[in-house]
Amino acid sequence: MSDQAPSEVTVTVNGTEIEAQPGEMLIAATDRAGIHIPRFCYHERMSSVGMCRMCLVDVDTGRGPMLQPSCMVPVADGMVVDTESDDTKRAQEGILEFLLVNHPLDCPVCDKGGECPLQDQTIAYGPGESRFVEEKRHFEKPIPISDLVHLDRERCILCDRCTRFADEIAGDPLIQFTERGNSTQVLTFPDEPFSSYFSGNTVQICPVGALTAAPYRFKARPWDLEETESTCTTCSMGCRISVQSSRNELVRYLGVDVESVNHGWLCDKGRFNFEAINSDERLTVPLVRDQENQRQLLGTDWGSALAAAAEAIGQAGPQGVGIIGGSRLTNEDAYAWSKMARSVIGTDNIDAQLDDGLPAELVLGLPPATIADACEADTVLIVGPDLKEELAILHLRLRGAATRGRTKVVQIGPTATGSESYAQHSIRCQAGEAAKTLTELLSSSDPLAQQLRDGSVVTILGRASMAESADPAISVAAVIRAELPHATFLSALRRGNVRGALDMGLAPGFLPGRVRIDNPSQALLQKWTDIPKEQGLGTTEMLQAAAAGKIETLVLLGADPLCDFPDRNLAAEAIQKVKTVVAIDNFVTSSVAQADIVLPATAYGEQNGTTTNIEGRVSRVIQKITPPGSTRDDWMIATELAWRLGGDLGLTSKDEIWREIEQVAPSHTGITLERVTSDETHEGILVQQSSIDLTLPIPQDTPIADGYGLRLISGRKLWDGATATAHSPSLQHLAEPPTLKVHPNDLQRLGIPSGSEVRVISTRATENLTAVADSNIQRGTAVLPFNQPGGGANRFIDATATINDIRIETL
């Protein structure tokens, strides 16, 4: 090996010289040069395996032309390649004839027909006719290999894409090639389905119709589909997707490959929850509480519903109104509501987060990192939720960086997580005590401390458990700022466009553009009539004020505090106590069912606008279908209400709103409407400047648990009672019922057999649950998923406590 590797090599392809990077495979170089070589098994995001031989081309490295698979041959300087030689053509014909020997050719009834690489390449490169007259091999078809994916082994061409994806990318090698020779087939282990959170990706990358997705089977033909590139807003990762519809109904999402975010992959939740948008249970008309039968909501017209809502807001006065939610909204809608609250109602009681994330000033004020920064850092420090459950594609990116790159993942937390399999270190700490553990680590002589001090560090910071307040996370931030000043941060936040909502000022004390309320820009003062002087209330404080009778009207902006706020009792008391609840939503959630006035909003895929992911990347969401019934965009609802309250937001379209955002939000200066509607939003436009200077408090010790209780830890699962999952027929049954996991010794101490029903007692509630022994759980703690159908952890949690303890008893 020479010391000086050349930085580029030159390869001649079909008589033209192209530049290639040393070490890359020939097919990657020709792809970049726009020269197409047919292929089945090669995939640019996975390792090359040379399974299908479709990419054979004539390669001459000085010894005369030879057929070589271009996905397995690294480029070399002076290589001469012919992708159109007679030998290449004969090879292509031969390979296709072979592949079709066992292929059933059921194109007319195959979901892939019309967009099938096997069809397309057979037409482009095939021999036109087959010499095979014998019987083809037969398999039972199709067999479900999971709840979401069906496998037709007759159609499979054994390219190893699905199995490679499952092993290499997802880390769930639950599908495998079994048997060999003519009997080779993809299979799962008997009774162990392919229950990966990422299974839908295999359907997308299968080059034939062997893998089909249950929610899409026989729904449409590719040539009937219309598509548009958009962004997934199911979680705050912001994966790019292609939204596809047929006859004004969403039928499929596909991942779009963008370097900065999702590399083409999607999680199954984001991929399949389009079913909820098509649901018959969508809200389509405004509803008001029936005056005669208080238990009933009655349909009404927009005029009366808006008038009633405006009256309730007006009567309550600025201090008597609280607005909770906003992460479902696009940036433009969020801006309209931000302006409406401050400038028309005159209140700063507005919060997009349900006290389940980080304080806005941390999100906006900590030194920012991108997802790419994390994947290139020496160390990624995770102190927060289980990323596999809550930000699934971030988990996939980090897994890739850790298994194929040089990034070391270190996590500190109270429970086992999905990151453990690729983490260099998984350090268990007591719930709420990550800061203490980190301080101890950094003051020790552990080589890890050195690694963190010397190398680049990206911290993924979030609230590890819904049963703890934000204080433990704030303490972690304080320790890192003090001890590792070079570290940057990525906030692990919950729900869709939460980052965009915070950027637009849907947090008490903040205005659009990452500025504090006492520091408005001149441009903003010109557009907004008035700004409250005092910082308003956050979600917990609003609910407390409501429960104490100090808030009269509560506006739920796509929020469902009864399910999503950590403390169900407080939420229930607040909703009970206030005079009027105005809910703006897509579905009748538990909280919406308690509302007095319900305004139906348009949903994802039915509106245009922009969204912002956790790293601050702005990309576009695009309307694909017509909204149902008389639903309206959230910004329209804001302007209508403003007008009825005697104000004027001065906003008449989403484009116009973006123009105003660009003028008044200092962080967004220069991000013009032209830019956000251009191709630039394919990768998204990164917005990182912020004028928030942050003073972090001195870390506080977490209260010690008493000897009797178990410390409660509660995170979300990918499959849970989330509204969109619950309204997607293919997904709703994937959420498991809630079980309380406890260390076997703790159960034994109480004489409780694993799997039995126990009484769970907290300061908030006493209820029965099934307790299961799990030796992965630390002693003295109990793990209960936050929102499984059949009972959420929020019944037991006191949102005002730093940390929550429970006791369990035999029945």
Next chain:
Amino acid sequence: MKFFTDENLLLAEEIIGRYPKPRSAMIPLLHLAQEQEGWVTDEAMAEIAELVGTTSAEVLGTCSFYEMFKRHPVGKYVINICTTMSCALMGAGDLMKHAELRLGVKSGSTTADGMFTLEGAECQAACTEAPCLQVNYRHQYKVTANQFDALVEELGSSDHEVPEHGVLSQVRQHIPEDRFVGVVPPEDVTTAPVWLNDNGSDQ
């Protein structure tokens, strides 16, 4: 779920310890499972997956690739008659027909008493001795119909040396612990592997 006997579990752990990565022990453990039960059960594969830290599907993928791992019960003695070219020319077809009549089962099946499984096999690399067969992978050369009958007789009695299907060897080898590779943390690996040295010599 518990498949391996206590004794075999200890052995399994010893075998795993011989390799830098537990997964490398997968095939030896499949042999051990087949030795214990005569064939490889689903329970065995699931337990091996747990022992070597992978999924049952991966163990199935590996196991099913090899024909000599049986995933269905087989007889105490598996008789493979070679049906490839040299043996075919020297009368393997007739031998197979004879064997089927003698055992009363078709090729590919097991006698009702669970004693014999009869199979056709590809070349056994003994063409000079055609037609040949194997009993639990032990060769028999130039087999005639009479010899076949005698073989069946002998296997039915207690007077022979062919161990039951699945047994690899009658003497169990134990490798002393100081010869295990074990798990070497990457940072402790200071020299390149032998085969990467300039002249391939071990220095």
